[in-house]
Amino acid sequence: MLKKLSIKDQLENLVNLPEKHTYLLAVSGGADSMVLVSLFHNLGLDFEVAHINYKLRGEDSDLDQKVVQDFCEKNHIKFHLYEVSEKDNKPENSIQLWAREIRYHFFKLIQEKENLDFLVTAHHLNDQLETFIINLSKASGITGLSGIPANDNKILRPLLSFSKQEIYAFAKDNNIQYREDASNKKSDYLRNKIRNEIVPKLMETNDHFLENFKKTSSYLNQTKDFVQKQIQEIENNLLIFNKDHKILSKEKLNQESDFVKFEILKKYGFNQEEEIKKIFNAETGSSFFSSNYQLVVNRNELIIINQTDEKENEEEIILMEKFNSNTTDINIDLNDFIPPGTDIEKSFRWCFDAEQIEFPLVLRKKQEGDLFYPLYFSGKKKVSKFFKDEKLSILAKQKIWVLADGNKNVLGVIPYRQDRRFVCTEKTKYTLNLFN
Numbered sequence: 001m002l003k004k005l006s007i008k009d010q011l012e013n014l015v016n017l018p019e020k021h022t023y024l025l026a027v028s029g030g031a032d033s034m035v036l037v038s039l040f041h042n043l044g045l046d047f048e049v050a051h052i053n054y055k056l057r058g059e060d061s062d063l064d065q066k067v068v069q070d071f072c073e074k075n076h077i078k079f080h081l082y083e084v085s086e087k088d089n090k091p092e093n094s095i096q097l098w099a100r101e102i103r104y105h106f107f108k109l110i111q112e113k114e115n116l117d118f119l120v121t122a123h124h125l126n127d128q129l130e131t132f133i134i135n136l137s138k139a140s141g142i143t144g145l146s147g148i149p150a151n152d153n154k155i156l157r158p159l160l161s162f163s164k165q166e167i168y169a170f171a172k173d174n175n176i177q178y179r180e181d182a183s184n185k186k187s188d189y190l191r192n193k194i195r196n197e198i199v200p201k202l203m204e205t206n207d208h209f210l211e212n213f214k215k216t217s218s219y220l221n222q223t224k225d226f227v228q229k230q231i232q233e234i235e236n237n238l239l240i241f242n243k244d245h246k247i248l249s250k251e252k253l254n255q256e257s258d259f260v261k262f263e264i265l266k267k268y269g270f271n272q273e274e275e276i277k278k279i280f281n282a283e284t285g286s287s288f289f290s291s292n293y294q295l296v297v298n299r300n301e302l303i304i305i306n307q308t309d310e311k312e313n314e315e316e317i318i319l320m321e322k323f324n325s326n327t328t329d330i331n332i333d334l335n336d337f338i339p340p341g342t343d344i345e346k347s348f349r350w351c352f353d354a355e356q357i358e359f360p361l362v363l364r365k366k367q368e369g370d371l372f373y374p375l376y377f378s379g380k381k382k383v384s385k386f387f388k389d390e391k392l393s394i395l396a397k398q399k400i401w402v403l404a405d406g407n408k409n410v411l412g413v414i415p416y417r418q419d420r421r422f423v424c425t426e427k428t429k430y431t432l433n434l435f436n
Contacts, residue, residue, distance in 0.1 A: 023047035029064035032122035034178040048078040317363040348415035354430035372410035
């Protein structure tokens with residue numbers, strides 16, 4: 001049965017000392033979210049409320065907003081409102097996905113602005129059952145069948161153990177005002193069809209169907225946790241290197257079952273069976289990309305590179321904005337500029353004729369079409385060809401800095417070779433010394 005103490009117990013299972021944290025509650029005006037905000041208020045927790053008016057149901061949408069806003073004003077709760085307008089570009093299809101993106105973006109902005117620890121939603125046991133059925137139809141594996149997590153990436157769902165019937169009963173017993181969304185009665189979306197047509201039929205098969213599903217869901221989550229621990233142990237045994245990038249033994253992973261391959265690579269966004277097959281059949285140097293990772297095949301290795309970290313390092317680093325003719329001897333120590341953890345593998349010292357350089361002087365990563373005139377060599381060479389001639393590994397190439405000027409001339413490939421066009425001579429008046 002849903003009551004004040006039971007929701008407190010659920011919160012304590014999700015976070016340590018819930019009274020010490022701050023929360024943003026997503027409140028639509030329906031029974032589940034209005035019960036949630038009432039429970040948080042009765043527990044005296046530190047929270048604020050966010051509501052989205054999607055303007056999809058005319059006056060009904062405005063009345064939903066009023067129920068939430070009135071509750072917050074009456075109980076002195078900070079209320080955040082987002083009203084959808086033409087700038088939000090409502091699509092013809094995929095309304096639910098569009099609405100989800102809007103609300104979670106809004107929630108994130110509020111959390112950052114107000115410095116709130118957790119987002120709290122009012123998902124309940126019936127939502128969990130609907131999600132199970134949807135994922136069952138998608139062959140989504142044990143993770144999908146485990147349903148909606150109660151604590152995931154600082155999103156809390158303390159009502160997941162309680163049925164919609166229990167929520168309605170609590171609202172009635174405590175005189176909590178709420179509004180029903182009439183559009184939920186229509187079966188025009190998959191979730192609504194499951195809710196209105198399939199779930200009632202399932203409930204008819206067993207008086208304790210929902211309670212039994214709750215136990216099954218708990219067993220599935222325990223199984224998922226156990227499997228994930230085993231998968232992590234297998235991955236740890238496959239690790240060759242794990243510092244700047246993660247390197248796995250391709251040979252050893254290929255000996256594992258398709259399930260293990262899928263579970264390990266899925267964590268890095270490679271979750272399509274056909275793509276995983278291509279990874280293990282690919283030639284050395286082949287790259288695969290997910291939203292956040294690059295996977296490079298290197299002989300019997302799989303190199304997994306976090307693209308987010310790489311993008312942070314891809315920005316140009318300005319070493320010197322402009323030339324100062326008041327100084328005849330300029331010294332630049334690269335250790336003062338490069339980000340931590342990107343040490344240059346060997347020491348070097350180069351001398352340039354500062355008057356021959358078009359400033360600003362910058363550090364950057366290799367770009368398509370880069371070429372230079374290597375010192376002690378005749379002619380010019382593409383930087384990519386230079387990498388190949390030096391027999392640099394894929395990882396080494398990822399870490400190398402290129403020195404360039406304001407005209408996009410490559411002045412050197414650090415720390416391997418300087419461009420001969422800009423070196424100091426007997427006639428040099430202003431020297432620029434670059435070293436590490």
